[in-house]
Amino acid sequence: MGIRLWTNPSAEAARAAPAPAAVGPDIAATTDTAAARERASTEAAVAVALAPAPAPVPSAGAAAPARPAAPVRPASAPPSRPAPSNPARAATPAPASEPAQPALSDAELAERAATIATLAWAPLREAVAACTACGLCESRKQTVFGVGHPQAEWMIVGEAPGEQEDIAGEPFVGQAGKLLDQMLRALGLSRTDEPSTGREVRADARGVGDRPVDAEGDPARRVFIANTLKCRPPRNRNPEPDELARCEPFLRRQVELVRPRVILLMGRYAVKTLLKSDEAIGRLRGRLHRYEGIPVIVTYHPAYLLRNLPDKAKAWEDLCFAAATMAALRDKA
Numbered sequence: 001m002g003i004r005l006w007t008n009p010s011a012e013a014a015r016a017a018p019a020p021a022a023v024g025p026d027i028a029a030t031t032d033t034a035a036a037r038e039r040a041s042t043e044a045a046v047a048v049a050l051a052p053a054p055a056p057v058p059s060a061g062a063a064a065p066a067r068p069a070a071p072v073r074p075a076s077a078p079p080s081r082p083a084p085s086n087p088a089r090a091a092t093p094a095p096a097s098e099p100a101q102p103a104l105s106d107a108e109l110a111e112r113a114a115t116i117a118t119l120a121w122a123p124l125r126e127a128v129a130a131c132t133a134c135g136l137c138e139s140r141k142q143t144v145f146g147v148g149h150p151q152a153e154w155m156i157v158g159e160a161p162g163e164q165e166d167i168a169g170e171p172f173v174g175q176a177g178k179l180l181d182q183m184l185r186a187l188g189l190s191r192t193d194e195p196s197t198g199r200e201v202r203a204d205a206r207g208v209g210d211r212p213v214d215a216e217g218d219p220a221r222r223v224f225i226a227n228t229l230k231c232r233p234p235r236n237r238n239p240e241p242d243e244l245a246r247c248e249p250f251l252r253r254q255v256e257l258v259r260p261r262v263i264l265l266m267g268r269y270a271v272k273t274l275l276k277s278d279e280a281i282g283r284l285r286g287r288l289h290r291y292e293g294i295p296v297i298v299t300y301h302p303a304y305l306l307r308n309l310p311d312k313a314k315a316w317e318d319l320c321f322a323a324a325t326m327a328a329l330r331d332k333a
């Protein structure tokens with residue numbers, strides 16, 4: 001039943017979709033059929049898109065930066081608290097009492113990025129947990145490092161932790177997290193190796209040495225999920241450009257360590273950080289982008305989809321595009 005949410009994503013069908021726990025084992029077969037149909041229709045486009053397979057050359061409108069010799073300054077970024085055009089987050093202006101964090105210089109950002117770029121998993125996790133590089137450290141309950149297989153072939157990048165993520169220390173929990181799990185299940189993927197006990201596994205997945213304990217299972221059917229920002233902005237306000245700049249090296253290093261085959265970007269700030277683009281999600285989706293040579297597909301954030309049910313049809317198209325992209329990559333390997 002759950003797959004109808006994606007194969008026939010009308011608002012009525014979406015409302016009728018069950019919670020992930022009610023999704024039965026027939027999902028994979030149904031999904032495979034749907035994915036096969038979609039793959040047939042998108043295979044040619046994917047083959048063309050993948051054919052050049054250039055090294056780290058970004059697609060149009062998507063500037064994939066080289067290694068961070070000089071981290072990007074947010075000089076050309078939009079206003080610090082943009083109008084509520086971000087579909088995934090309900091922007092709440094920061095009060096005047098919120099302390100301003102002095103901007104780091106280019107040299108300071110470069111030094112910080114160079115240090116983080118050397119860290120293995122365990123010290124990276126520790127560095128995030130102890131980070132006080134921006135003012136968000138003042139109001140967070142805990143940092144949200146990320147979950148999943150450390151060598152997953154899929155990587156999901158969201159935006160910033162919300163209230164429930166801040167409490168749980170895990171990205172994509174609550175209703176948006178359930179929807180993401182449904183989306184992953186539609187692709188035959190999981191954030192955990194043991195879906196039935198996933199929450200407990202994730203809560204304990206703090207890692208041993210440089211090898212997280214969650215490194216079980218088939219990396220081809222696992223994902224690693226990370227947020228662009230590791231700390232919750234107060235009242236879920238939009239991230240400041242300087243906060244994104246200070247936190248970006250952590251995400252960059254996570255991508256380097258995971259080395260995913262495909263990255264799925266969910267939401268405006270994930271796009272802004274990795275693709276350096278301010279274009280709307282609607283204009284970026286349906287095309288193959290690249291980050292450091294890794295194919296990137298843009299789609300809507302699950303929190304946005306919960307408020308805009310008709311756009312689940314577009315999200316399903318994006319998932320099919322992602323599946324076709326992965327299939328084409330595997331065929332080439």
Ligand code: SF4
Nearest residue numbers: 131134137230231247
């Ligand atoms: Fe550090 Fe990122 Fe948290 Fe800011 S949001 S304190 S840069 S971990």
